[in-house]
Amino acid sequence: xxxxxxxxxxxxxxxxxxxxxxxxxxxxxxxxxxxxxxxxxxxxxxxxxxxxxxxxxxxxxxxxxxxxxxxxxxxxxxxxxxxxxxxxxxxxxxxxxxxxxxxxxxxxxxxxxxxxxxxxxxxxxxxxxxxxxxxxxxxxxxxxxxxxxxxxxxxxxxxxxxxxxxxxxxxxxxxxxxxxxxxxxxxxxxxxxxxxxxxxxxxxxxxxxxxxxxxxxxxxxxxxxxxxxxxxxxxxxxxxxxxxxxxxxxxxxxxxxxxxxxxxxxxxxxxxxxxxxxxxxxxxxxxxxxxxxxxxxxxxxxxxxxxxxxxxxxxxxxxxxxxxxxxxxxxxxxxxxxxxxxxxxxxxxxxxxxxxxxxxxxxx
Amino acid sequence: xxxxxxxxxxxxxxxxxxxxxxxxxxxxxxxxxxxxxxxxxxxxxxxxxxxxxxxxxxxxxxxxxxxxxxxxxxxxxxxxxxxxxxxxxxxxxxxxxxxxxxxxxxxxxxxxxxxxxxxxxxxxxxxxxxxxxxxxxxxxxxxxxxxxxxxxxxxxxxxxxxxxxxxxxxxxxxxxxxxxxxxxxxxxxxxxxxxxxxxxxxxxxxxxxxxxxxxxxxxxxxxxxxxxxxxxxxxxxxxxxxxxxxxxxxxxxxxxxxxxxxxxxxxxxxxxxxxxxxxxxxxxxxxxxxxxxxxxxxxxxxxxxxxxxxxxxxxxxxxxxxxxxxxxxxxxxxxxxxxxxxxxxxxxxxxxxxxxxxxxxxxxxxxxxxxxxxxxxxxxxxxxxxxxx
Numbered sequence: 001x002x003x004x005x006x007x008x009x010x011x012x013x014x015x016x017x018x019x020x021x022x023x024x025x026x027x028x029x030x031x032x033x034x035x036x037x038x039x040x041x042x043x044x045x046x047x048x049x050x051x052x053x054x055x056x057x058x059x060x061x062x063x064x065x066x067x068x069x070x071x072x073x074x075x076x077x078x079x080x081x082x083x084x085x086x087x088x089x090x091x092x093x094x095x096x097x098x099x100x101x102x103x104x105x106x107x108x109x110x111x112x113x114x115x116x117x118x119x120x121x122x123x124x125x126x127x128x129x130x131x132x133x134x135x136x137x138x139x140x141x142x143x144x145x146x147x148x149x150x151x152x153x154x155x156x157x158x159x160x161x162x163x164x165x166x167x168x169x170x171x172x173x174x175x176x177x178x179x180x181x182x183x184x185x186x187x188x189x190x191x192x193x194x195x196x197x198x199x200x201x202x203x204x205x206x207x208x209x210x211x212x213x214x215x216x217x218x219x220x221x222x223x224x225x226x227x228x229x230x231x232x233x234x235x236x237x238x239x240x241x242x243x244x245x246x247x248x249x250x251x252x253x254x255x256x257x258x259x260x261x262x263x264x265x266x267x268x269x270x271x272x273x274x275x276x277x278x279x280x281x282x283x284x285x286x287x288x289x290x291x292x293x294x295x296x297x298x299x300x301x302x303x304x305x306x307x308x309x310x311x312x313x314x315x316x317x318x319x320x321x322x323x324x325x326x327x328x329x330x331x332x333x334x335x336x337x338x339x340x341x342x343x344x345x346x347x348x349x350x351x352x353x354x355x356x357x358x359x360x361x362x363x364x
Numbered sequence: 365x366x367x368x369x370x371x372x373x374x375x376x377x378x379x380x381x382x383x384x385x386x387x388x389x390x391x392x393x394x395x396x397x398x399x400x401x402x403x404x405x406x407x408x409x410x411x412x413x414x415x416x417x418x419x420x421x422x423x424x425x426x427x428x429x430x431x432x433x434x435x436x437x438x439x440x441x442x443x444x445x446x447x448x449x450x451x452x453x454x455x456x457x458x459x460x461x462x463x464x465x466x467x468x469x470x471x472x473x474x475x476x477x478x479x480x481x482x483x484x485x486x487x488x489x490x491x492x493x494x495x496x497x498x499x500x501x502x503x504x505x506x507x508x509x510x511x512x513x514x515x516x517x518x519x520x521x522x523x524x525x526x527x528x529x530x531x532x533x534x535x536x537x538x539x540x541x542x543x544x545x546x547x548x549x550x551x552x553x554x555x556x557x558x559x560x561x562x563x564x565x566x567x568x569x570x571x572x573x574x575x576x577x578x579x580x581x582x583x584x585x586x587x588x589x590x591x592x593x594x595x596x597x598x599x600x601x602x603x604x605x606x607x608x609x610x611x612x613x614x615x616x617x618x619x620x621x622x623x624x625x626x627x628x629x630x631x632x633x634x635x636x637x638x639x640x641x642x643x644x645x646x647x648x649x650x651x652x653x654x655x656x657x658x659x660x661x662x663x664x665x666x667x668x669x670x671x672x673x674x675x676x677x678x679x680x681x682x683x684x685x686x687x688x689x690x691x692x693x694x695x696x697x698x699x700x701x702x703x704x705x706x707x708x709x710x711x712x713x714x715x716x717x718x719x720x721x722x723x724x725x726x727x728x729x730x731x732x733x734x735x736x737x738x739x740x741x742x743x744x745x746x747x748x749x750x751x752x753x
């Protein structure tokens with residue numbers, strides 16, 4: 001009997017092709033679409049821009065019908081609200097800039113979905129991520145970048161350890177996006193030319209500040225002042241959640257030189273601004289650090305590369321483990337703006353070694 | 365092997381229905397309203413079907429209005445009664461566990477100024493007829509009640525309701541879509557003015573239903589156009605659907621008691637087996653006073669959604685609550701109205717047998733369901749999703 005694989009399908013072209021390829025490879029495919037948020041109302045102008053809509057599920061269902069595998073919509077709204085949206089809101093209120101896609105992978109796709117896979121006797125979970133999993137001669141699993149450098153999504157997957165990687169399939173890891181679209185057309189999939197989703201799925205209009213304000217009571221909003229590094233107040237502001245480290249626009253101040261947010265102090269409501277060079281950090285401290293292979297924990301100081309935002313290039317750095325799942329990273333050649341809350345992912349060349357969440361910048 | 369245990373959602377078409385539809389499809393039938401011979405043939409076939417459906421519920425054929433199904437029948441009954449009612453009758457009495465095709469028209473009428481009184485069921489899914497009767501007075505335009513509940517199978521005792529409605533001059537509508545084929549239906553004994561039945565719930569084709577409209581009951585048509593269906597429902601009738609409905613009705617009428625006894629044996633056997641094999645499993649709906657084909661069960665420690673999918677992958681087809689537009693399952697409003705928590709409703713499945721169900725099907729289901737429950741409970745224990753919010 002062939003192995004059963006649960007494929008997470010969004011209705012987009014990537015997960016559709018992933019499912020179709022697994023069918024062709026002889027797996028017994030079971031497609032699932034995850035219902036993560038409440039349906040947008042039909043009149044909503046932003047409806048088309050978000051996933052989890054009725055049409056997206058229908059797109060996924062059409063692929064399942066075409067490839068003749070069973071398909072189900074599963075309701076993970078409560079988990080998503082508690083573990084992803086709740087975290088997103090509390091991170092912003094705490095003066096950090098969260099990355100909900102990483103959280104969704106860790107908490108939903110590779111946790112809740114995995115439980116569901118076991119309940120359904122599936123041997124693997126598969127997604128349409130652009131990343132590669134390799135098993136070496138010694139039986140250890142390695143997570144690598146997808147070969148399409150413009151689409152590589154390994155950054156979002158650093159929380160996967162050996163046991164997860166052993167049961168996960170990324171069928172698109174060795175393909176480029178244009179190959180995927182070509183494949184979709186060849187398979188006759190209706191969504192071959194569907195546009196990419198860009199924004200965070202539950203904030204389709206991209207207005208994170210308003211989303212946070214709708215989600216919490218007014219008393220939870222941390223208002224305060226925009227201040228300089230030496231404590232001079234420049235303006236008042238409507239809440240620390242409206243700012244992100246490195247931000248230049250929308251500070252509500254008039255200054256001769258461009259000013260950037262360099263630090264957010266949620267406890268006092270202070271948003272510290274300064275000229276660009278004030279942003280540069282020598283390094284950072286990351287928390288909740290996971291290593292793809294635990295052997296890296298015992299390696300003392302490690303030279304590697306770090307990506308501190310999805311769209312940033314990887315920077316050469318040295319990593320040293322601290323206590324309590326923390327690590328200190330020092331950039332080899334001076335540093336860029338470090339944004340607390342973002343994922344910091346460790347690479348060596350193409351390989352993901354692990355990662356964590358940025359807690360704070362380290363000054364020189 | 366597929367084991368189909370979702371007859372309350374829709375029964376597979378009976379072989380006799382398939383044959384009849386194939387024969388009609390092969391013959392060149394005209395429009396039953398046409399004067400020519402082809403039209404006459406069509407009309408004869410339609411009227412024969414009408415008689416067969418009428419016989420199912422003990423009505424005269426001229427009181428039967430063919431519709432597109434149970435939903436249209438319910439809409440026609442409710443909106444038709446509301447629109448025809450005098451200005452002094454602005455209340456409607458119903459229950460809290462009706463089908464969506466009753467609930468949604470109720471909400472619409474409420475928004476248009478009607479007062480809707482929804483009688484809650486008890487914990488066993490029974491709506492107390494005395495409570496319903498007590499809510500009926502001469503300000504009531506319509507009383508609409510499901511005779512057999514689709515989700516838990518409880519049978520409504522309507523005698524007192526009918527008497528009170530008749531006395532005060534309110535129209536009395538019974539949604540009998542789930543009752544047809546399961547219990548004997550006689551419109552005179554039930555004293556209803558309107559009754560909904562649906563073809564595909566008894567092994568006829570989907571897309572056809574009927575509304576019994578007692579002669580001289582004041583009901584306004586919703587579909588306007590030609591004079592078809594005594595002016596109650598304009599439009600060329602769905603001849604193929606009606607013929608299939610008629611054949612299914614005739615089969616059901618001819619074997620009702622034998623079939624009821626057969627299904628009771630199967631349903632009771634499955635319940636007994638599952639109760640023994642799954643500690644803590646719980647039957648929703650009164651043990652007595654319900655149709656034996658429907659088992660609504662709360663499975664401890666699992667998400668019903670996972671059970672449903674896992675069972676489907678094993679070939680056992682059951683259901684849970686109702687599907688949303690996107691295809692996800694929503695917990696049953698019937699179970700929450702009965703006092704079950706949202707978490708309990710999420711752990712509940714409906715198993716419904718019917719004409720095609722065999723003893724072999726039940727034996728397999730009795731083996732597969734406990735095995736799947738043990739696996740799902742072990743792999744993905746249910747948690748109280750509400751507590752997470």
